[in-house]
Amino acid sequence: MYLLPKKLHFFCFVTFSAIMVVACGDKKQEAASKDRQKSSGPAEVDVIIAASQSISNIVEANGTVVANEYVELRPEVTGRLIYLNVPEGKFVNKGTVIARINDADLQAQIAKSKVQLDLAEKTVDRYKQLLAVNGMNQSDYDVALNQMNGYKADIAYYQALIDKTVIKAPFSGIVGLRQVSPGAYVSSTNIIATIQQLDKIKIDFTIPENYNSIIKMGGTVRIKVDENEQSDLKATIIAIEPQVTAATRNLKVRTVLQNGKPNPGAFVKVFINASTEKKAIMVPTNCIIPDDKNKQLVLVKNGHANFVNVETGDREASNVEITKGVNPGDSVVVTGVLFARPKSPVHIRSVKKLDQSVATQ
Known part of the structure; x- marks a missing residue:
């Protein structure tokens, strides 16, 4: 007489469980459907309108400060030092005896x-x-x-x-730090000290060979020793290496600093005015999609994303010149590039200016 209630309870439990499973399944399908509808909607992007604008073509290069003359004082013969005169950090005249060997x-x-x-x-x-x-x-x-x-x-x-056996100063200059002690046994591999002539400072830098036309003997370049300095130094081009470096395809240039006394060996930035101002289409650098063979930009045409191959030219701090692939008036996607798909619909959220798009990146 107790079997019927137990069977009834079991039947009710099974029925309730089935209803819950079906209900949960319906909610999951509804949520998935909404997600698909949401993902299938147009991607939201920000664009800029391509336009020709004036840019100043300033080429930036890395340079090194070089002393006018620099020598490592080494003995020519082997022997023991019996005399050592290295006035560290002081000026000595040409011919001053620095050291003697027994x-x-x-x-x-x-x-x-x-x-x-x-x-x-x-x-x-x-x-x-x-x-x-x-x-x-x-x-x-x-x-x-x-x-x-x-x-x-x-x-x-x-x-x-x-x-x-007598080591003399080959020219007038500043003596560096002493590297040996009196009584030391030295050979040609030992450096006694260094001497540098600092009355005329040189700047050596390299630039790509395609900028060969902008380097002229007697031309002037701007030098920045410290990023915190407001004023730039000026240097005059005095020599150009006639042979391009085969490994890097760069051209080596030497200049003489007109003012300022940076320390030899210091790193400096060199700025060369490559040409007068010109018109060019500029876009933010990070909106370009690199490929194995090409560079691409996303353009919006008739409400759809259109991927086009482009060629780049001169670069600025955050922008790059587009020489081919984009025409004035084209809508270039600057944000939301990763969500755009070829030929897929997109929704333009806002139209920005070039400086605004760089500031928001």
């Missing part, structure tokens, strides 16, 4: 050669008198003369070696 053995060799030379000269004098009265043959005299000249050559050789 030359006692060379001095002894010269003294020995001088004694031998003295005897050889006396022998030549005696042979010359005998030769004049036919007291000896010519060959003996020639041997004595050759021996005397050999001693003279030995003295000149040892004197040249002694000269190499």
Whole structure:
């Protein structure tokens, strides 16, 4: 008599569960349908109207400050330092003795050669008198003369070696930090100190070879040493490397700074005026879609996204010149590029100006 209520309860539970499953399924299908309707709707984008505008073609390059003259002072011979005069960070005149290497053995060799030379000269004098009265043959005299000249050559050789033991300043300039100590055993691989001539500062920089036409001897470029400085320095072009670097296809240029004293080795920015102002279509750099072979922009035509291949030219801080693929009056998508699909409908949310689109990125 208790089976009927249990079966009834079980039947009610199963029926209720089935109703809940069907109801949940209907809600999920409704939500999915709404999502599909929402995703299938037009993508919202912001555009700018392409227009030709005046731009100043300023080429920016990286440069390095170079001293007018720079030398690493190294010994030419091997030996022990017996004298060291390195006034660190101070000015020295050309010819100032910076260091000396022990030359006692060379001095002894010269003294020995001088004694031998003295005897050889006396022998030549005696042979010359005998030769004049036919007291000896010519060959003996020639041997004595050759021996005397050999001693003279030995003295000149040892004197040249002694000269190499003295390290002098090759030009007037500022001496750098001392790299060795007195009494050290040095060779040609050791740097004693450096010396730089800072009365005329040079700036070396490289630019792509296609800008060769804008580099002229005697031309002026702007130099910025520090980004925080308000004023720029000026430099005059004095030399152009005739050969383009094969690895980078860049051209090396040397300029002389007209004012200012930046430290050699410092990094600077170089600005070259490539041409007068010209008209060009500019778009934000980050709205360009890079491809394996091409660069693309999204244009809005008749309410649909149209992907077009473009070619770029000069660049600015946030914008790039479009030389091919976009005409004045075209609507260029600047935001919402990732949501646009080829030939799919789009909704233009707003029309921005170029400076506004850059500011909002």
